[in-house]
Amino acid sequence: MAKIKQDVSSVVRGDQSQIEIMGNSRLTVEGCLGVEEYRPETVKLKFKSFSLRIFGENLVLSNLHGGSLMVGGRFSGLDFD
Amino acid sequence: MKVSEMMNRLFGYDEISIVGEYPEHFLNAAANEDAEIWHIRRTDTVTLTARTRVFDRKKIIRIAGQCRSVRLNFLESRGLPPLLKRYRMRYGLFAGALFIALFVWIMSCFVWSVRISGNREIPTEQVTVFLENCGLKPGSLASAQDIGRIKNSMMFEFGNLAHVSINIKGSLAMVEITERTMPPAIDDATPCNIVAAKSGQIVLLEAYEGVPYFKPGDSVKQGQLLVGGVFDSKVVGYRTVHASAKVLARTKHSFSVTGRYAYCRTEATGRQKQRYSLILFGKEIPLYISDKPFDFWQEETEQTDLSIGDAVLPVTLKKTVCQEITQTEAVYTKEELTEILQKEIAEKERISLQGMTVEDRKIDLSESSEGITVESLYTIIEEIGVRQEIFKQENQTEG
Numbered sequence: 001m002a003k004i005k006q007d008v009s010s011v012v013r014g015d016q017s018q019i020e021i022m023g024n025s026r027l028t029v030e031g032c033l034g035v036e037e038y039r040p041e042t043v044k045l046k047f048k049s050f051s052l053r054i055f056g057e058n059l060v061l062s063n064l065h066g067g068s069l070m071v072g073g074r075f076s077g078l079d080f081d
Numbered sequence: 082m083k084v085s086e087m088m089n090r091l092f093g094y095d096e097i098s099i100v101g102e103y104p105e106h107f108l109n110a111a112a113n114e115d116a117e118i119w120h121i122r123r124t125d126t127v128t129l130t131a132r133t134r135v136f137d138r139k140k141i142i143r144i145a146g147q148c149r150s151v152r153l154n155f156l157e158s159r160g161l162p163p164l165l166k167r168y169r170m171r172y173g174l175f176a177g178a179l180f181i182a183l184f185v186w187i188m189s190c191f192v193w194s195v196r197i198s199g200n201r202e203i204p205t206e207q208v209t210v211f212l213e214n215c216g217l218k219p220g221s222l223a224s225a226q227d228i229g230r231i232k233n234s235m236m237f238e239f240g241n242l243a244h245v246s247i248n249i250k251g252s253l254a255m256v257e258i259t260e261r262t263m264p265p266a267i268d269d270a271t272p273c274n275i276v277a278a279k280s281g282q283i284v285l286l287e288a289y290e291g292v293p294y295f296k297p298g299d300s301v302k303q304g305q306l307l308v309g310g311v312f313d314s315k316v317v318g319y320r321t322v323h324a325s326a327k328v329l330a331r332t333k334h335s336f337s338v339t340g341r342y343a344y345c346r347t348e349a350t351g352r353q354k355q356r357y358s359l360i361l362f363g364k365e366i367p368l369y370i371s372d373k374p375f376d377f378w379q380e381e382t383e384q385t386d387l388s389i390g391d392a393v394l395p396v397t398l399k400k401t402v403c404q405e406i407t408q409t410e411a412v413y414t415k416e417e418l419t420e421i422l423q424k425e426i427a428e429k430e431r432i433s434l435q436g437m438t439v440e441d442r443k444i445d446l447s448e449s450s451e452g453i454t455v456e457s458l459y460t461i462i463e464e465i466g467v468r469q470e471i472f473k474q475e476n477q478t479e480g
Contacts, residue, residue: 034109040123061121064112 017047024075027054031067043071053079093135093160101151104129110144135162185389192223192254193393194386199258203239211238212256219395220362223249252393272321272471275308277301279465281330291324301330301465310471321471328466331440334459336429340422341452346411347379353404360384360397375405415453419446422455430457438462 017031029045029052036051037044038061043054059073099107104127111118111133120132133141135158145153168174195217197208212218215231232245235258244259275291280302283295291308295301310324354374358367381402387394413421426444441460446453 034112035105038105038108038121038123038129061108062119064108064118064121066112066115069112 019052021075021078024056025072027071027075029069029071032069033067035061035064035069040073045069045071051081053081055079089132090160093158093162094132095135095138095141095155096157096159097131097133097141098124098154098156099129099131099145099151100127100154101148102127104151107145107148107151107153110148111141114140114144116140116144130156135160185394188394189252190223191252191395192217192221192226192249193219193252193395195219195254195256197256197258199260201260202241203258203260208235208239208256208258211235217247217254217256223252223254226254252388252395270323272310273324273468274306274310274471275324275326275328275466276469277303277305277307277328277330277465278467279303279330279332279463281332281463281465283307283328283330284462285327285329287327289325289327290322291326293326307466324468326466328464329462330465332461332463332465334434334461335456336426336433336459337454337456338422338425338429339452339454340413340418340425342412342415342418343451344411344413346409347406348409349379350405350407353402356401356403358399358401360399362395365399374403377406377408378403379406380404415448418453419455422453426455426457430459434459434461 017029019030020028022028029047031047033046033048035043036046038059040059041055041057043059043061045052045054054071054075055077056073056075059071059075062070062072101107108118108121108129108131116137117134118131120130122130124130138155142153145151195209195212197205197212200208211234212231215234217226217231226247226249228247228249232247235245236242241261241263242258243261244257246255246257248255248257281300283297283299283301285297286293286295286307288308291310292312293308294306301307307328308324308326310322311319312322313319352375356367356369356374358365358369360366381404383400383402385398385400387396387398423444430439439459439461443458445456445458447456448454
């Protein structure tokens, strides 16, 4: 129970990132530190301890606000660095 | 329209383009400054387009100034705030909107429509007239209505009401009536005979009370006594009863219809015109110029009470659809006319002989140079017994 409480509080504080992917067309992230690269075929997002590269077609960014961001389009792959 | 899109329109947004070798810098800086950015698209290798809030414009300009590698362009402003800004000097528009809002508010203080529902036996017109006498009518002030008094008056006036509810919603007064289900009338003990309502041949006679004078197979004439309500006794004299019996008899019925070969045929050409008019305080204001839409036409009208939300306005829109028709002289063939007349006869039979057993049906056709007459003769089994009160005569002896 203590571990769950710690995890939840760390997400709330923004220490940890949260990535949610719906099908292959929508990806929502929390705790993103910034967009490193954006092109219609790839998006690279920077997190505290890693980077996430999304590959696909017609990628669009939306709802960029604070540390949250939504990526839409047709995904073909994800790559964690 | 999605809620988010509606909010964007309400608060307004700017369509911007960010030009530079590394426009992601600008996106990150804006996100860090809590400026909302959405709908980000890359249009070419060095250009991004996005949307930002109108009230974040100064912040966006400042951030773009800090990111020296990008150039910011405001392409377009959309939504309500830019629209209001564009028309801020047009006082007439605002005055008009204010006037309309005020007009609608004042009009919503009055009852403009009274809707009566639930009445089965009491005519709607009668209820309408009563409500008008109580002051609840189109044009009356909604707040001045004493609903409790009107309800009590209605219950008192119409004796067969179980419940009345009156709700004024906006400018619409809804009167819901529930009528009482009256108990069936109890057969009283008034002395009476059963007499024949029609002439015919008795098929069944079951006397539950009284003295039967006929048996199945007998012929009776209209008005003849079938079951007597008087018992005569040599010992105790006579006594009267409330005669009760089931009397079925075979009777004759006939219907006749005549049709002419020549008739006026009406056909729609397919051309139609729609006319609109406004009914304001009972006066009709036509919204069209021409008087006659066609040489010959038929009309269908539809009336709609105009309303804004729940507020019913004192304006009714009347839509009239005029369909052009042509009238030509035509002649039925014998088969066509016979079929039409037989349908008429069948309809008469359906209405007049409802609930009766048709034992035999004979249809005769007589033809003349002008048309056809169809006569149908029926033999049916029906109830012919009706009650007839026995009046006692007081014999007074002069002493």
